[in-house]
Amino acid sequence: MNSVDPIDFLIPHERGNVEPILHEVVHALDRLLEHEEPTVIDLARLPFAPGELDRLEGYLGTGELTADLDALGTSRIRETAYPGVWWLEHRNTEGEVVGRYIEITRTPEILMSQDADIFAARARLGDDLAADEPVIEKQNPKEGRT
């Protein structure tokens, strides 16, 4: 072995955080099914050995639905291979991860259209329609349709 060889060590599974978290997910699914009680696990608050987070993410896998959010930085909200278990990763405008969570819920709150935004949308659309500008022109300005 020389100094540029990778150091091959792995934290033994029984000492890592992956399996306890997966067991916590199982209990959270029980609470969701029995009491409609959602759970959020804040992964930023847990210490992970190198590779453990990837192992956890890989174990949970990818399900049917992935959504990208663009609000003050990007976010990826992905249902894992286990329906009801969601993997959320929030980034800031610099691309840095500011939050990483496992949510055990039917739909993560952040995916839902929010009241404040709906009110603003209602007002904006109402104002647009009240303006003189023909609707079809606004919708397709580049195509020059009137």
Place this chain on the structure above:
Amino acid sequence: MKIAPTRRQMTLGESLQARGVSRRGFLKYCAATTSILALPPTMVPRIARALEQARRPSVIWLSFQECTGCTESLTRSSSPTVEGLIFDSISLDYHHTLQAASGEAAEAARHAAMEENFGNYLVLVDGSIPLGNPGFSTIAGISNYDMLMETVAGAAAVVAIGSCAAFGGIPGANPNPTGAVSVRELITDKPVVNVPGCPPIPMVITAVLAQFLTFGQLPDLDHYGRPVAFFGQTIHDRCYRRPFYEQGKFAETFDDEGARKGWCLTSSVAKDRLPITRARP
């Protein structure tokens, strides 16, 4: 006819919305703040509700013997950060580096803010205060000491931003030619939160403000006056090798059995000389 609220009357939520921050963006900030304050994720809705309904707090920012790096860390970014937007959404009534007014007009704004919000405004301070000679650092002809003591008189709390305001910093280093002292050495009758760092992390600054707005109280502090949520643990406390430390398993030399097995990197000989820096990784 519905009259739109003026900027001063707006809640924090309305102010952010007016600046184009969607509710989802706001929820992201609340989630990150909750996490960094070491609060459980179930607190996110409560923090979001309290923050969006909070009236924009009056903030007076005093800059003394400093390099402007603390302000830069919060305001200079290649793209708008949510911390910057939160900062923009407070009622920053005095900041002589940022405000357009200067001289008597600026000082009039400071006095007006103090009068209107007496007992409720926050004072943020960056830079240390020279006691050696009042003329070492002045603003509008007022010594840093006089300005600090006058402004703090009606404050709800004081936040010392950066290592200079928190501990004296570079101006306070030996031989300390200006007789620089920290805010906490002068202010003993008001709560003072130290947010050290050179510069401090913007998220920590806004999270302290968010906690004040959400719960009406400042975060728990350690004996250095720093928020425990950010400065309560060492890297060692959160290290994934910590279980090996507890078991007395150490890597004694490079590439020995312990190193290959990922044991604690503090050797058994030096295990009492653990890292003492307390900061959120």
